[in-house]
Amino acid sequence: MDRNLKRRLEARLEAQLRGPIRQRQDETEIRIQPGDVPDVLRTLHDAVDLRFEILADLAGVDTGEHMQVVYHLWSETSPDWLRVIADGLSRDDPRCPSATFLWTGAEWLEREAYDMFGIVFEGNRDLRRIFMPPDYTSFPLRKDFLLPDDAARSTGEGVRHVERSHAPAVVADDPAAGVRRAPAS
């Protein structure tokens, strides 16, 4: 745990932090509003005593109640991994500013989060599906995605015709599958 990093983050990001900074083992975690993402990431990247230059990961999370976008950052100024959680995106219309203005490489990571969770990253110029076919309508990593093969419902329209299944199966919704929710923490 890097106590010093906690002090620096509190000094730099006082206005944007939502909730306390949590530290456990070699990780430091902060929570912010989705709207503050560009400002916070810019500060973390540019401030001389922070310099988080390496974007280790960008991931979407569906807690069952709302969506999150989670950034993992690394800096040579701290021995800790920094986790930035943009919390409280609505599940019906999740929107978050893009991080591509700072890390071009976030483009595909955001495409993946869009593909899997439906999170719309405003400012990403290439936000289309990356793994699933372009006509696919579900978001597979959401907690209300039914496992009995949703993919069979896709007609494959838009897929090149050699790869298309000829008769799309009709799968009835499974009423037993409920939404799994994370405990509020």
Add this chain to the structure above:
Amino acid sequence: MPPRTTRTTGRATRSAAPRPPHASEDDPRIMLDREISSDLYDPVPPYPTQTEREAEFYTRGDGEMFLNVGPHHPATHGVLRLVLKLSGEQVVDVDPVLGYLHRGVEKICENSDYYHVIDQVDPLEYVSSLFQEWAAVLAFEKLMDVEVPARAEWIRVLSGELLRISSHTLFMGFLALDLGGLTPILYSFIERDEIVEMLAALTGARMLFNYFRIGGVNGDLNHEFLSRLGDWMSRAAKQTEANAGLLNENEIFVRRARGVGVLSREMALRYGVTGGNLRASGVPFDVRRAHPYSVYPALDFNVPTRLEGDALARYLIRVDEVRESIKIIDQCLHNMPDGPVMAKLPRLLRPHPGRAWGAVEGPRGMLGVYAISDGSDQPFRFRIHDPSFVNLETVPALLPGNLLADTMAIVSSLDPVMGGIDK
């Protein structure tokens, strides 16, 4: 969104080849020539463009053409489709199409219990699957505060570094193969086969090892593994130099790899590239040193870096890393303590609700796992960060301006493995 203005093909006029005499009209297995629409060979997707970038890419300029490379192409290292926009023989733009190997491993892991996750992540990077297991167990051990016995950590490092050598050796062979040299791959496979047989003696499997466990490893070192390892170590350094010499002193290889696909330092950082590709651009970021895990702080090894950032530098970094890995294996054999290789854990793991991020340095870069527990016996969220995914992302920036013949040299020098990229 602007409508697409041009389409590429006029394949409707392709001449009808005579059907073989044995083909019956109503045999469903035979696709008659008139049924093959022009779409089959058309790189342009048969739907309206969805984004600004896609519209820009699929608008054909004067004298430009589209070319599909893949998904089944021997030099794409799996099933990757690159749509190239060409002007003559020069690449103007690239649109990589992914997803041909997508299996939804993250979703599968979220529906498996903690022990089963480890064999689910094995086939992701099938060339170096121990590292994927390592990232998963590291995250889980942090989640559960498990103390791993010292001997298990040393065995993890030992087997991991062996696999790193195997993976790097294979990379060198495939890079040469993509540049037209057939010989190095044969020597690479000799090396790889010895290492794989060695690990088979240790783990019981040749490729998908399923060896690491939460809290240790599956079994202690055995006699066959150690005797094979000793045999191999007696000539590993010499053999590495011989294999490297085959390429380092090959003028055709060096002249084709030097100066192509230059990834500058700033660009590498902006793209989030990690591993050898980042170190070849002059950034000494290696998770083993930048954020040490396991017993790496106790080991003596260097992090080689280069400044050129071209395909040749990326190749030479791998050669240097093989030398460092041999050093590490030597230290493991000398310093390994005695003791148990597994911590005592319950049969069913139910970690307290929490979050953990574990990252290890794989042969292609930083492999990360972000695991969330909700207190049940399955991970609530299991996020896998694969380095090849981000490394491949630089392709649209590296290829433009290069010749068609160099595209495969550049893609291959980034060392992507599609199993990990597509998840």
